[in-house]
Amino acid sequence: MRMDTVIMGGGLSGLTCGIALAKRGQRVAIVASGQSTLLFNGGSMELLGSIDGKAVTAPLEAIATLPQNHPYRKIGDDRIAALADEAKQLLADAGINMEGNAAANHWRITPIGVAKPAWLTLSDHLRIDDLEKLPAKRLALMAIRGYLDHPNSMLAQGLRDLGFDVDVIEFTTDEISSLRRSPTEMRATSLAKRLISDHALQRIADQINELAGDADMALLPSVLGQNNEETVKTLQSMVKVPLRLVATLPPSVAGSRMQASLRHYFMMLGGTYLMGDTAVSGEMEGDKLLKVSTAKLADMPLRADNFVMATGSFISRGLKADYRRVYEPVLDLDVDADSDREQWTQFGVLDQQAYMSYGVATDERLRCLKNGKPVTNLHAIGSILSGHDAIKAGDGTGVSLLTALAVAKDILANK
Amino acid sequence: MVTDEIYKKEYDVIIVGGGATGAGTARDCAMRGLSVLLVERNDYSTGATGRNHGLMHSGARYAVTDSESATECISENMILRRIARHCVEETDGLFITLPEDDLQYQRTFVDACQRAGIRADIIDPDEARRIEPSVNPELIGAVRIPDASIDPFRLTMANLLDARIHGAETLNYHEVEGVIVNQGRVEGVKLFSKLDGRHVEVRGHVVVNACGIWGQRIAQLAGVKLNLFPARGALLIFGHRVNKMVINRCRKPANADILVPDDTVCVIGTTSDRIPIETVDDMRVTREEVDVLLHEGVKLAPSLATTRVIRAYAGVRPLVASDDDPSGRSISRGIVCLDHAKRDGLEGFITITGGKMMTYRLMGEITTNAVCAKLGNNEPCRTAELPLPGSEPDAPKQGDLTKRYSFGERAAIGRHGSLAARIEKDNDIDNALVCECEGVTVGEIKFAVHQLHVHNLVNLRRRTRVGMGTCQGKLCSCRAASLLGELNHDVKRAQEDLAAFLDERWKGMRPVAWGDTLREAQLTAAIYEGLCGLDTAVNMEGKEDVQ
Numbered sequence: 036m037r038m039d040t041v042i043m044g045g046g047l048s049g050l051t052c053g054i055a056l057a058k059r060g061q062r063v064a065i066v067a068s069g070q071s072t073l074l075f076n077g078g079s080m081e082l083l084g085s086i087d088g089k090a091v092t093a094p095l096e097a098i099a100t101l102p103q104n105h106p107y108r109k110i111g112d113d114r115i116a117a118l119a120d121e122a123k124q125l126l127a128d129a130g131i132n133m134e135g136n137a138a139a140n141h142w143r144i145t146p147i148g149v150a151k152p153a154w155l156t157l158s159d160h161l162r163i164d165d166l167e168k169l170p171a172k173r174l175a176l177m178a179i180r181g182y183l184d185h186p187n188s189m190l191a192q193g194l195r196d197l198g199f200d201v202d203v204i205e206f207t208t209d210e211i212s213s214l215r216r217s218p219t220e221m222r223a224t225s226l227a228k229r230l231i232s233d234h235a236l237q238r239i240a241d242q243i244n245e246l247a248g249d250a251d252m253a254l255l256p257s258v259l260g261q262n263n264e265e266t267v268k269t270l271q272s273m274v275k276v277p278l279r280l281v282a283t284l285p286p287s288v289a290g291s292r293m294q295a296s297l298r299h300y301f302m303m304l305g306g307t308y309l310m311g312d313t314a315v316s317g318e319m320e321g322d323k324l325l326k327v328s329t330a331k332l333a334d335m336p337l338r339a340d341n342f343v344m345a346t347g348s349f350i351s352r353g354l355k356a357d358y359r360r361v362y363e364p365v366l367d368l369d370v371d372a373d374s375d376r377e378q379w380t381q382f383g384v385l386d387q388q389a390y391m392s393y394g395v396a397t398d399e400r401l402r403c404l405k406n407g408k409p410v411t412n413l414h415a416i417g418s419i420l421s422g423h424d425a426i427k428a429g430d431g432t433g434v435s436l437l438t439a440l441a442v443a444k445d446i447l448a449n450k
Numbered sequence: 451m452v453t454d455e456i457y458k459k460e461y462d463v464i465i466v467g468g469g470a471t472g473a474g475t476a477r478d479c480a481m482r483g484l485s486v487l488l489v490e491r492n493d494y495s496t497g498a499t500g501r502n503h504g505l506m507h508s509g510a511r512y513a514v515t516d517s518e519s520a521t522e523c524i525s526e527n528m529i530l531r532r533i534a535r536h537c538v539e540e541t542d543g544l545f546i547t548l549p550e551d552d553l554q555y556q557r558t559f560v561d562a563c564q565r566a567g568i569r570a571d572i573i574d575p576d577e578a579r580r581i582e583p584s585v586n587p588e589l590i591g592a593v594r595i596p597d598a599s600i601d602p603f604r605l606t607m608a609n610l611l612d613a614r615i616h617g618a619e620t621l622n623y624h625e626v627e628g629v630i631v632n633q634g635r636v637e638g639v640k641l642f643s644k645l646d647g648r649h650v651e652v653r654g655h656v657v658v659n660a661c662g663i664w665g666q667r668i669a670q671l672a673g674v675k676l677n678l679f680p681a682r683g684a685l686l687i688f689g690h691r692v693n694k695m696v697i698n699r700c701r702k703p704a705n706a707d708i709l710v711p712d713d714t715v716c717v718i719g720t721t722s723d724r725i726p727i728e729t730v731d732d733m734r735v736t737r738e739e740v741d742v743l744l745h746e747g748v749k750l751a752p753s754l755a756t757t758r759v760i761r762a763y764a765g766v767r768p769l770v771a772s773d774d775d776p777s778g779r780s781i782s783r784g785i786v787c788l789d790h791a792k793r794d795g796l797e798g799f800i801t802i803t804g805g806k807m808m809t810y811r812l813m814g815e816i817t818t819n820a821v822c823a824k825l826g827n828n829e830p831c832r833t834a835e836l837p838l839p840g841s842e843p844d845a846p847k848q849g850d851l852t853k854r855y856s857f858g859e860r861a862a863i864g865r866h867g868s869l870a871a872r873i874e875k876d877n878d879i880d881n882a883l884v885c886e887c888e889g890v891t892v893g894e895i896k897f898a899v900h901q902l903h904v905h906n907l908v909n910l911r912r913r914t915r916v917g918m919g920t921c922q923g924k925l926c927s928c929r930a931a932s933l934l935g936e937l938n939h940d941v942k943r944a945q946e947d948l949a950a951f952l953d954e955r956w957k958g959m960r961p962v963a964w965g966d967t968l969r970e971a972q973l974t975a976a977i978y979e980g981l982c983g984l985d986t987a988v989n990m991e992g993k994e995d996v997q
């Protein structure tokens with residue numbers, strides 16, 4: 036198979052890059068394992084949430100203070116604002132409507148009731164622009180009986196600490212109760228599959244209308260709308276008070292909706308999505324990557340002018356570690372990582388852990404290095420990049436989106 | 451009884467230490483009609499009791515080098531199979547000889563076992579490979595012996611429960627900060643409650659020091675000197691159960707020569723190092739210990755090389771130097787019960803130390819005999835005959851659990867024996883699984899909170915195994931934290947509790963943080979820090995719960 040560009044990894048960064056290239060007429064194939072860290076997403080994108088443990092209010096300004104090896108600095112400070120706008124538009128084109136802007140963070144509410152800085156949040160999720168001016172006073176927190184992945188008591192406590200009056204209202208419907216018979220079925224994505232028909236939504240709406248009448252706003256765990264935004268909009272239209280969703284523990288329905296929307300959009304643009312496959316090896320010729328073999332297409336390697344590594348960090352197995360070293364398993368690319376295992380981690384679980392910012396080494400154009408030299412037609416994007424701790428800094432989704440777009444431009448410019 | 455009333459009472463005996471020995475002594479004393487208070491500074495079974503292999507020795511390991519310990523072990527082994535059936539899995543064990551070992555030793559070993567009364571059958575290496583497929587196929591000799599696997603947390607809780615059934619009071623998170631001595635006589639203890647910060651005095655006629663290696667400090671508080679020598683052992687837990695039987699090396703005891711199947715996992719250990727007494731609270735496992743355990747462990751079962759290591763931990767065994775040898779060269783591994791009236795002229799104070807988790811009941815019996823002698827009590831010991839709660843004759847046997855029971859029910863019966871009947875399971879909500887790896891339901895958590903002294907998530911883990919499976923608490927810990935916050939009416943603390951729990955899990959993962967264990971750690975961070983923001987909500991400094 037001969038493509039213009041082959042992207043290894045089908046999560047947020049791989050799909051974003053694929054979409055940007057396919058839009059410009061490229062023949063693009065994405066090799067996707069089928070797993071994506073969007074399943075741990077709370078319905079928001081983060082550009083930069085925190086520096087040294089302090090919340091960032093103006094991410095565009097703060098980016099200029101990051102170390103030089105941070106992926107944003109490699110892209111170039113002056114390009115971030117434009118790329119951020121472009122990313123927001125690309126998401127909207129894919130049917131993912133989010134609100135927020137890169138100049139000023141807003142707050143998202145986490146499943147345990149913590150307010151965290153965010154850049155973009157899904158329009159149907161709870162978002163607070165200013166903690167001094169709450170969007171509602173009295174909240175009805177609709178708690179699904181027997182659903183354990185929405186820790187209501189912690190969430191309610193967190194919301195009260197922010198200044199809301201919160202009533203926790205337990206409810207259920209026949210559709211929800213039928214799931215409860217199997218003790219492992221009460222998960223967000225299973226609920227979302229049951230709660231699609233107007234009939235099922237109306238039963239939920241009836242409960243909210245009956246029980247949450249006095250509230251300024253009703254909150255519901257984000258267990259609706261796995262396929263598109265319409266399900267939530269339908270429910271919102273049936274409910275008398277404003278209704279917002281709140282993130283749950285994984286699997287995230289909002290995240291899988293984003294993943295599905297991006298994939299559909301990519302395929303609509305003519306992209307090839309090789310689902311359930313992973314790149315296993317590649318063949319180099321000089322300073323170029325010639326072809327890549329996958330687990331399923333062993334005797335039919337993928338050839339392309341350009342390749343993109345978007346296989347993620349340790350979670351997604353884009354990086355691996357054995358008890359001797361950290362390595363990139365497909366092409367054995369150069370990695371930025373400590374060679375001494377003792378340096379990888381710290382004693383406290385919430386301490387900054389060095390391994391979090393390990394990743395493949397890249398040059399200024401985000402081209403991967405092998406034996407110290409750039410592979411001229413291989414870029415890296417997203418979580419596999421070194422130089423940032425996505426979890427502590429709150430920049431994981433932002434790095435994925437912006438490096439994907441920057442690399443797409445680089446590929447198109449150097450054709 | 452509320453705590454204030456517990457403080458006010460005067461007891462026949464106050465037992466310091468909530469490990470297996472303290473719990474076994476409390477049970478025995480209570481069954482003989484004494485009024486008993488047991489105090490523990492942390493949670494129950496946090497010392498050496500909870501930090502070993504979970505091996506129910508046949509005694510074979512000691513047969514050649516320490517025949518007294520071997521005889522004690524086989525006798526207690528047979529008793530525990532009866533009285534603690536729900537804590538024991540009858541796996542049997544192998545002692546294997548590898549090409550690098552001396553096959554001559556096998557004969558010495560079998561002879562010594564027979565002298566100690568331990569069944570020891572030499573079997574053909576082919577037979578060994580057949581009955582234990584994970585065993586190193588290069589073995590040249592094998593002996594089958596009655597080793598088994600035992601859950602020390604469950605065993606300790608069952609003893610404490612039975613002590614309470616017989617009228618004993620038990621308090622965890624109560625630290626002894628002083629021993630009350632009056633005219634050469636111990637009259638009680640000064641306690642500090644870590645639960646509410648109060649300092650109180652409680653009176654008792656006899657104080658039993660059952661604190662393992664920490665007994666040296668309690669003795670000091672009473673003004674007597676003990677010569678304890680801490681021997682540290684590190685162990686590794688693998689992510690699934692590779693072996694069906696306990697696998698030992700048939701040679702003189704050495705590093706990492708026992709592999710024990712425990713519930714859903716297996717454990718290799720131990721190293722053995724004498725350490726300074728000042729360092730007994732530092733349980734960090736070193737890189738060298740990990741390397742030794744992996745290197746030697748693979749020789750017992752080669753598939754360990756490709757099995758994920760999920761945790762490392764270490765425990766400290768109290769060895770006792772004989773009184774006339776302060777250098778510590780003639781050290782006993784056996785049971786040591788000291789009546790300080792005879793030894794030091796201090797009346798009302800007894801120290802029980804040395805020994806093994808395995809012989810906790812015998813240690814309890816010996817200690818209770820000494821206590822009863824002081825108090826003029828002539829009741830006989832019955833702890834060897836009467837089954838522990840959970841192991842009554844009518845309790846369901848693990849092997850009999852048919853499809854009538856759900857996964858959660860089967861798991862609960864395995865953990866709590868007949869006590870599982872007390873778990874609410876009449877509606878779908880109580881049956882919902884909180885921990886999918888270990889099959890812990892909402893009902894079981896309610897049971898643990900209401901009946902098994904659970905104050906936080908780490909306690910809950912020890913009572914139910916929540917978060918002990920391959921995922922090491924990835925999702926279940928948040929579900930459990932929220933539930934616990936509601937049940938204990940303390941939601942504000944739920945986030946801190948959750949962070950403390952994840953920290954305790956991480957302490958064991960960190961020494962083996964590579965491969966899928968590192969991946970799980972990143973995944974857990976993505977959920978609890980990235981998604982949930984736990985790190986911004988909680989300040990961990992100075993708030994570390996003692997492991």
